[in-house]
Amino acid sequence: MAQPVLKKIAIEDMRPGMYVVDSGLSWLEYPYLYMKEGMISSQVAVEAIVAEGYSEAVIDTELSIGISRGGESGEEALSRDLDALPDFFPPPPIVSVAEELDKAKFVYSDSVRYARSLMEGVRMGGAVDLAASTTLVEDIIGSVTRNCDALTGLSKLRSFDEYTFSHCVNVSVLCVVFGRFLGKSEEELRLLGLAGLFHDVGKQLVPTAVLNKPDKLTPEEFAVMKQHPLLGCKHLYGQEAGRSMEQAVLLGMLEHHEKYNGTGYPRGLSGSRISEIGRIIAVVDVYDALSSRRVYKAPMHPHKALGLMYSMRGKEFYPGYVERFIKCLGIYPVGSTVRLNTGHVAVVAASNPREPIQPLVMLVADKAGPIVPRRLDLSGQYTVRIESTLDPVEVGIDPVAVLENAA
Ligand SMILES: [Fe+2]
Structure with missing residues (x-):
């Protein structure tokens, strides 16, 4: 890296x-x-x-x-940290990424539509439909189990014009992917997926005067904004479904802005007082916020976002969690557009947790221009390597279309 x-x-x-x-x-x-x-x-x-x-x-x-x-360079520290992590690899994919993409696209677009109605409903004071939310999270777990690279890729490449809603879905998806990498049970994945989906519902309960303020927030207004994790929990707990909801989901929502060094909110918890589900969502939430495309701004490349988060390890993030998250997604996450030292442009089609700098890629162009896409597994390559990351929009590539042909 x-x-x-x-x-x-x-x-x-x-x-x-x-x-x-x-x-x-x-x-x-x-x-x-x-x-x-x-x-x-x-x-x-x-x-x-x-x-x-x-x-x-x-x-x-x-x-x-x-x-x-x-x-010590960041690269040296990161490879030492990744090497020191115990090797645990979730079960291999059941189907190819190309095969799963068709289903994953439906799961993803249904989820974003659902997240929109969920968030708008909460703003109107409506209850959260726990049964429908659970079904949706189970669909996400199903897709991730068949091939986690499909939804992981889509989470970075779709719905940039609907950030508020796609962010809830992306956090849910990436919580499930990360939880699976951490060896969590199916039941724990369900809790992680729900907590990810609901983590920001409290924002809908912050007064619009604060939420839509075009200028910098005053300390008083930020104090109100900092209540959104608590407001979300209270809203769920105030309804029938919330009272029967597992504590872990509420805890994950409540603690998603807590920081290891105690500078987070709403309670300013530090160290091991932050629950594990809170630690996981904190990492995933920041990663998605950094690496999402906005209407007004190109995304920070996942590779750069992970590098920035790595510099915050042991300060804002609980030790070991960013490092594991990088190992989980790969240094170049699926869907990343990259340039190789040969001059080829390629899209990362499958991560390689054993050798994160050597994923499987689809070559889509050489120095002269577009070529018929072909696979190249960098894990067997000693002379070919990734040289830099690219913005797919700038180089005119649709990574989803490339992944669809990566069977
Ligand atoms: Fe939040």
Whole structure:
């Protein structure tokens, strides 16, 4: 993996020459994250940012000037951490990704439609249909069990114009995929999938004046916004279905913004006081927020998003969880568009948990232009390797169409 170039820093550590990037995280949930993209020109600029009340920023260490990159590189630390993890691999796929994609597309679009009605219903004060939600999560588990790469790929490549709803579905899907990688039982996967689906329903109960505010939130407004995990739990608990709902689902919803170092919300829990389901959703939620395409912004490439999250390991995220998540998705997750050192453009068609930098890819173009797509398993290759990641929209590739032909 190229050295993770994105790093989250405390504002006290900001210096002139640092290059700030817009991570795309919702300013509603991260109002103290400074996101105006560009180089910090002077100490005066730093002081102005501090005076505005920001407490952190994401910087690109490669574009920054005057940053020491001495010591162990991110790449070295990551491969050591991944090697140290106990090897556990979920059962292999039952069908090919191409075969599963047809079914997965239905599951995904039904889920997004359902998430829309769920969220809109909650805003109107309506109850959550636990039976229908459970059926939907079981469909997700079914697809992930047949071939987890299909829904994982779709979660990154579809519905960018419906972020609020697709985000609930993506978090549910990725919680199931990650839970399966962690060896969770089918029952635990159901709880993880439900908690992922419901994690942000409380946002629908935040006053619209706060939710739709075009300017930066005041500390008082952010205090209201920070209640959304609790509001969601209370809403579910206030209905019949919620009272019979397993505690784990409510706990996952309640703790999805808690951070290992105690700086999260709503309760500011730290360390092992955060439940395991809360730790899992926290990782998945941030990953999806970073790597989703928005109407106004290109997505952060999954590879970069994972690199940034890796720099937050043991601080915001519980030790071991980001590392396992990277091992689960692969350093280049399925659906990633990449350039090889041969000049070929390719789409990652299957991850390789044993050798995460050597996935199976579909070659779609060479230096001269498009070619008839063909498979290449990088795990057997010593001279061919992934050189960089690409935005599929910029290079005119539809990764879903490529995966459909990856049988
Ligand atoms: Fe949230």
